Amino acid sequence: MNSSHSIGSTNPGAAAKPSVGGELWLFTQDHRRLAWMYAIVIGLSLVVGTVLAVGLGLQPLTGRGTAADAESYRRLYSMHGLVMVFLVALPALPGIVGNWLLPERLGVDEMAWPRMNLLAFQLLLVGCVFFLVAFFATPLDTGWDFALPYALKSNSSVAWGMLGIVFVGASFATSGANIVATVITSRGNGRCWSDLPFFAWAMGAAGLIQAIVTPVLLTALALLFAQREGASDVFASSGADVRFDQWFWFWAHPALASMLLAAIAVIGDVVGEHGDRPRGASRASVLSVMAITVFAFAGWGIHVLGRTDSAACDTAFSALVLASGVPLIILIVDWVTTLERGEARATTALGYAATSVVALTVGGMAGVFLAVPGTGAHLQNTSFSTGVLHFLVVGGVLGALLSGVHQLWPRWLGVAAREGWGKFGCFLFFVGVNLAFVPLCVRGYLGQPRRTLEVVAADERLGWYAVLGAVLIIGALTLAAWNLVATLLDSRATLAKKEAD
Amino acid sequence: MNFLALIQAAAATAPAAAQAPASQAPIAQGTAAQAAVSQITSADAAEPVVQAAKELLPQASTFAASIDDSFLLILWFAVFLSIVVAGAFAIMVLRPSAGTAGSTSRALYRWSAVGAFALVAVFFVQGARVWADMQVVPRGAVPVRVALEEKGWSFTYPNGYVTNELHLPIDRAVKFMFQGASEPYTFAVPAFRLQVAVPVGTRRDAWVEPTLAGEWEVRSTVPSLRKAEELVALATVHAEGGYEKWYQDISGPPLDLPPVELGQRSYQMRGCTQCHTVDGAKLVGPTFKGFLAREHRMKDGSVVDPSDDYIKESILDPQAKVVEGFEPVMPSFKGRLHELEVAGLAAYIKSLQ
Structure with missing residues (x-):
């Protein structure tokens, strides 16, 4: 398997390296093979999360009202959130695109710490195992955010879920530190900071955030676990739910920003390749990435808007979160002007990048509604916030992942995926994302609470639009998967024929 | 512009x-x-x-x-x-x-x-x-205490009247004083664009000035293990003058009236007439006519004295003793009547020959 003709090592642009861990892919330290391994695990998780999402979307429209329905609904949204956030959205871009592209963009052979790179992947696998236990024992019902005091009373597999997050979180921190180390140490060969490509800046910022904030999540979960076991009473007094949420969102808000920065890294890279700045970075774009990183650490308080005693704090957090939209607009200007100066072709990769940018714009602007104090208070805990999160994660992060994978595919296989089917899939994805998540936002404004089986906001047609949108997204993902796998099989057949000749 | x-x-x-x-x-x-x-x-x-x-x-x-x-x-x-x-x-x-x-x-x-x-x-x-x-809560706002209790929403008015339905005046500020419970809740009224989060064990104040008469849904939007109906209440915004009339009704008669007269006014204003007559006719509940003169046999076969204590118990905890031949359907008036009103009702009922 160490042959330069094998999938993981095939790279027309760079020499293949031996797998230090021997023949087994499970123990490989080759960053490209690890990218493949991440792709398989994340792809399977995406399938599981999507199946759960289908159940979640259909249940309020088919059966409702009984306690059993409500319970299964709680479990569906909890496991859907757990899988999608921890096994898809957070690791996808650093794990797949980052692993493959970062060393290549930096002109180095390998990540700074190959063993830690392998360790990060193995920790993710262990986390998956615990999530599976949580899934099959008594499915988690607390939501992916372990909301208090629910998480203290729940009889579901809270401990297994938390244990899974401990390992997955350790994976994120390890992977993030490795990305940062790779960016920093790559400057040894006469390269200075200003020579770093945009991809390295943005992916490095995402890694930095993950490395810094993940321990906060693990500490919060450790305290929660101790309280459940009766060994602590830190979350027992009045305001405990807000206290836990402050801990949790001190991780989750920057973690969401790290997802978006990883998406920005991929979009910037794809746009640069299509424009006049392959691998380059403008000063404005780098400063924007830095600003987003700084603001990421200062926005957690917006998630407890109106729940603390301090209107001044609410106002300050609101201002900080709103200000974080400015660098995003500068990045969009940078991308458009980069394309303007080049000879951009309408490729599938650029289509998904554009879809991702539009979703980030819509999601970012929808986030403004939540961040502005007046509208934010009305929209808290409604399906509006669910819609915003999905715009950012599905449209923004998943769109960027599809863009990156379509961009990388020729490098991986030497053969590009079929453009016609790719563009059609991209169109379905664009329509699906908007059709699925705009109704969630509209219903949220009408007063539909999130995470409830009961349809409160009047017009049920909105629910069916969302289901239709979800169907289109699934169709787009299936089409993309089929297109990519078919190309993979074609390339293997061509390779085998060449070897036989 | x-x-x-x-x-x-x-x-x-x-x-x-x-x-x-x-x-x-x-x-x-x-x-x-x-x-x-x-x-x-x-x-x-x-x-x-x-x-x-x-x-x-x-x-x-x-x-x-x-x-x-x-x-x-x-x-x-x-x-x-x-x-x-x-x-x-x-x-x-x-x-x-x-x-x-x-x-x-x-x-x-x-x-x-x-x-x-x-x-x-x-x-x-x-x-x-x-x-x-x-x-900033305006001066002169009508104060209402709000809590999400075990059985659902509870709204307490300045006269001490407690109900699970919210009644509000139109074009007049209302101050809500929220009491935190053992689990967090929100007080969300989408029609008012008002949502107040009340964390565990804390107190919060908020206000609103309703401008449209009608019935609007109140709901807690925090995910909960409770039954869905326990999280929902109805907010009635009365048309001009409607709230004042409603408040007068729940406030009952002036408490400085003589006991029998106070009891008679309470009997008329508190809805007792819907189930109990004073002329001997049988409705959902037993008549009050000749209360002292007749035997009071209960469903369990026991016989009780027609005392003040028995009348008070029947008003505040009506399921404790149920009269033979009637169903236990009377709601409790605990927290809804002043103790002078209860005493007045006892005096009025005993005065009926």
Whole structure:
């Protein structure tokens, strides 16, 4: 398997390296093979999360009202959130695109710490195992955010879920530190900071955030676990739910920003390749990435808007979160002007990048509604916030992942995926994302609470639009998967024929 | 015309605005939007959309219009920006020839940053203004204590009357004083655009001035293991003068009346007449006529003395002893009657020959 003709090592642009861990892919330290391994695990998780999402979307429209329905609904949204956030959205871009592209963009052979790179992947696998236990024992019902005091009373597999997050979180921190180390140490060969490509800046910022904030999540979960076991009473007094949420969102808000920065890294890279700045970075774009990183650490308080005693704090957090939209607009200007100066072709990769940018714009602007104090208070805990999160994660992060994978595919296989089917899939994805998540936002404004089986906001047609949108997204993902796998099989057949000749 | 009205007018003049799909209807209901729509020729076409929006989510408080204005301001810009971004990407790949190589002008970045900051500042000021209004409770507001208890919502009025239905005056500020429970809850009334989060064991104050008479849903939006119906209550905004009449009814008669007269007034005002007569006729409950003279046999076969204690127990804990031949359907009046009223009722019932 160490042959330069094998999938993981095939790279027309760079020499293949031996797998230090021997023949087994499970123990490989080759960053490209690890990218493949991440792709398989994340792809399977995406399938599981999507199946759960289908159940979640259909249940309020088919059966409702009984306690059993409500319970299964709680479990569906909890496991859907757990899988999608921890096994898809957070690791996808650093794990797949980052692993493959970062060393290549930096002109180095390998990540700074190959063993830690392998360790990060193995920790993710262990986390998956615990999530599976949580899934099959008594499915988690607390939501992916372990909301208090629910998480203290729940009889579901809270401990297994938390244990899974401990390992997955350790994976994120390890992977993030490795990305940062790779960016920093790559400057040894006469390269200075200003020579770093945009991809390295943005992916490095995402890694930095993950490395810094993940321990906060693990500490919060450790305290929660101790309280459940009766060994602590830190979350027992009045305001405990807000206290836990402050801990949790001190991780989750920057973690969401790290997802978006990883998406920005991929979009910037794809746009640069299509424009006049392959691998380059403008000063404005780098400063924007830095600003987003700084603001990421200062926005957690917006998630407890109106729940603390301090209107001044609410106002300050609101201002900080709103200000974080400015660098995003500068990045969009940078991308458009980069394309303007080049000879951009309408490729599938650029289509998904554009879809991702539009979703980030819509999601970012929808986030403004939540961040502005007046509208934010009305929209808290409604399906509006669910819609915003999905715009950012599905449209923004998943769109960027599809863009990156379509961009990388020729490098991986030497053969590009079929453009016609790719563009059609991209169109379905664009329509699906908007059709699925705009109704969630509209219903949220009408007063539909999130995470409830009961349809409160009047017009049920909105629910069916969302289901239709979800169907289109699934169709787009299936089409993309089929297109990519078919190309993979074609390339293997061509390779085998060449070897036989 | 201010900036908000300018944007709304611009949006309303667009032909597409008049044919907005139903899913966009709820967001086009601000009073300023209605004003903008009425200024233009497409007003007739847009009217059904505005009406549909008003039916889906009416503006039932003074906050509602302000928050809708804020929402519309951001919404129109979000739509505009999304179209510009999507359009820019499309133009870059569809144009016939490539642009000139070079670097982006610093001025473009600078003005983009300035423009973005200015917009963000407008959004912030618009929202913060409403937020600031919401923080300061006006003097003379009607106080109502609110709690989400084990059996559902409880609203306590200044006279001590406790009910699970919220009654509010129109065009008059109401101050809500929230008492935190063992689990967090929110007090959300979408028609008022009011949502107050009450963390575990804390107290919160908020206020609202209802502007539209009707019945609006109150709901806690925090996920909970409770039954869904326990999280929902009804807020009735009375028309002009309606709240005062309702409050007078729940306040009962003047407490300084002689006991028998006080009891008689309570009997008439508290709904006792619906189930109990004073002329010997049998309704859902036993008649009060000849109360002292007859034997009081219970369902369990026991016989009780027609004492004051028995009458008080029957009012406050009616299921404790149920009279033979009747069903245990009487609701408890615990917390709803002043103790002088209970004593007055006992005196009145015993006075009936």
